Amino acid sequence: MSPEDAPRFAADAMLGRLARWLRALGFDTAYDIAIADPVLVELANAEGRILLTRDRHLLRDLRPQRAVEVRVDDPLQQLRDVAQELALTGPVAMFSRCLLCNALLVPLSAREQELLLAGMEHAPSGPVLHCPICRKLYWDGSHARRMRRALEQVLPGWGAT
Template sequence: MSTAIFRFYEELNDFIAPERRRCEFTCVLARAATAKHMIEALGVPHTEVELVLVNGESVGFERVLDDGDRVAVYPKFESLDVSPLLRVREHPLRVTRFVADAHLGGLARLLRMAGFDTLYDNHFADDEIERLAGVERRIVLTRDRELLKRRTITHGCYVRALKPPQQLREVVDRLDLAGSAQPFTRCLTCNAPLRAIAKADVVERLPPAVREQHTRFSTCDVCRRVYWEGSHWLRMRALLETLGC
């Protein structure tokens, strides 16, 4: 019977059994088990892992584990530059865009508000989310750890917070998104880009008070919704400013 010694760091401990958190533990290896197989068997989605060290050497997920190996598993690093080390993914995504699962509609709306291309439909099945993530190279946002264990999903984020504003803060902080935000450039309803439009072109679609008080407008060419800088816009602006966006 072959065994290996494992140690998970920081928030990865949230996924494993309480008695195994923040300490070394020995685990029996499955036959020809890879690092990815054992990490996920212990409860951690591979999309949450940034770096794996086996006997002090940086390895990829495909590394087959041997009897007596010491395995250290790390999440995304916030303050330590690990760029000289081998990451478990071949490369980051060139463009940051998301697909959110059925439980994260509020988060999807807030990410769109911040300018991030975010697909969401509360009827999306897991298979469709997996397909979109692969075909369109999107980061999967979910509170379902089993979804993140799917083989073809390479980039994902397990969302721990329960309320949308806190979820937005968590995702912005974990993925370092503040500098990439382009607030109020996407439709909150359908995700399409917004464009500026003259007041004269939308005046018939505006409430009377808005006609009197506002001069700058944008619109979505898909759903034809019109946006202006009202009280709702100011509240969202304040939220984004707390995040550095």
């Protein structure tokens, strides 16, 4: 699935962990715990996003144009259910978005990586990406491997990409 063809999401305040999983898979997922439900629905409608919510009242009263009601508590089961309901075929681009703010990640240059990681005891050996908005660093370390294994449990084949 190409990024241009991939669905875009807006997650309500109760779905922060699901939003992080969707971002890890490369899906553009708006999430802000402080946003009011009417504003969230307006954002989703205006930007053509699929609203993900656990709030039946939001669905009934505010009637978003496109929405999926999330019914389970476990974030990985939520992800599996959303993927099945929307017939998602796999990740867009694993670990291409910031898990915190949703921005697209940018590779550090070799020189930037050398300067930044010089003093680290266990510096990553592969490429390092950074978020241009919140400045968080990402690399393919043990956390990414654990996430891939967890994905394989609920969505076989998705953690390998």
